[in-house]
Amino acid sequence: MPQLNGGGGDELGANDELISFKDEGEQEEKISENVSAERDLDDVKSSLVNESENNSSSSDSEQNERRPQPRADLESYEKAREYFTEALRRQQDGGFFKSPHYPGYPFLMIPDLTNPYLSSGALSPSARTYLQMKWPLLDVPGTAVLRDSRSPTPGQLSNKVPVVQHAHMHPLTPLITYSNEHFSPGTPPAHLSPEILDPKTGIPRTPHPSELSPYYPLSPGAMGQIPHPLGWLVPQQGQPMYPITAGGFRHPYPALAMNASMSSLVSSHFSPHIVPHHHHHGLHQTGIPHPAIVSAAIKQEPNGELTHIKKPLNAFMLYMKEMRAKVVAECTLKESAAINQILGRRWHSLSREEQAKYYELARKERQLHSQLYPGWSARDNYGKRKKRKRDNKTDSTPEDFSARHKKPCVQYLPQEKMIDSPASSHGSMLDSPATPSAALASPAAPAPTHSEQAQPLSLTTKPDRHHHFPLLSKPSSSSSSSSSSSASSSSYQPTSASGRQSTPPLLSRPLPLASLHASLLSPPSPFHQAALHSHHALFQSQPLSLVTKSAD
DNA sequence: AAGCCTTTGAAGCGT
């Protein structure tokens, strides 16, 4: 259920329209997200399972823990990010998803200090961890919390904890949860909403629906009581929430600094719990992340760049993070490649509104990231990763490739598309490279925030896909990006477009935080709207064709 | 142990 539905619910209704993606074939997909969500999962699961078998082994993840490295810091960093994201999301959700009420966003980057962005080689990690945690948290708050609290070092935590998530949870939810982790031990997840926490134990108890929003732990009411975290979030544009470190960054904890104000907010908000004294990773007794943490991170890379600052996650990545756990939980497959395929399909199946949320979150993240790390450039990370090869698919027999990895997913989305599966075709389209995914969103394009939903803009960029609308803050530049296929530029349409409606009003919703948001968003918003319209048009015109990768 | 694979999006770089 409810996953999306929350959002889906009301607002989603709007969604009816399918996203452009649909074109691809997934028609059904979106249906109602609510429903569909579940279905998808099931489908996926089943398909995955099937596939998995086929694939081979996938099953067990015996090696769950492969990842050796402890990148603790990253966790925090990620978490921070997530918080951020979440916050954003919520705001939007309000619009899109229903979650309306959650005023509070946990943006707690605070604690973490480690920003999500920072990673050192060593650090990182946690993304997965957090994901897992997230879900679990919800389910079992107490436990989860505890775990987190304990400090889950990456090592400690098992990556693979099977998480079962609630179906109904909102996809974004995870983020929140995730954040909790950060908070340390003992600290109840702030976002979980204090109210939910058991006062005595401090452990979050399962809230009734009524108590909290389905997805978000924080309940509105609570929020009201508490000062908004967002406050901090909203960076006053100058203030970074994330720790700034490295090169360019002067202070490791800018966040802290920045936050004096924020911190107050946060702290108050999150309260004691939240700001626990974390011993573990670095939180400072004050509740603030301890510099040490940062320093640690920084240390890792003595170079000028202290830490490796990661790129901000894009909309899809955010989506993946949230949803991965669910998919994994439901499916036997654990391979990321397969899961990602599924996620990619699902992404397409999302309604514009839903995607818009993510775009917006992504936009905010970028914004935040830029604030935190003003001097940072994506180029800084070039060469840091291992290396990828890319030829792949294309030339070489695609078959091979596809065969291996992809299959699993394919079925999963039956209608949606099968990417891999050769057979299906239309499904095949999904993809990517060829596709212009970029187009869709074209991030560059600005995004329409609320409007986004409405339109995806395909803008010029990539044609295919649905296009999401990226909300970029910068309208201008953007576009270039990927564009690969711009051909379509105009072409695609959002499927839903027509359906889409009119736009959903993200903004329209009265968000408590709106104001805060506004600050962040502000740029975009206006912009978005305009964009929307335009996008809208575009979408309609275009069909999205997704083509899968050449390989297939 | 390191890298691949997979997804979409963003950004950088080269032409």
Added chain:
DNA sequence: ACGCTTCAAAGGCTT
């Protein structure tokens, strides 16, 4: 301006 490349997450699988 356009296109290509790299990286972001993630985890099983391959080398």
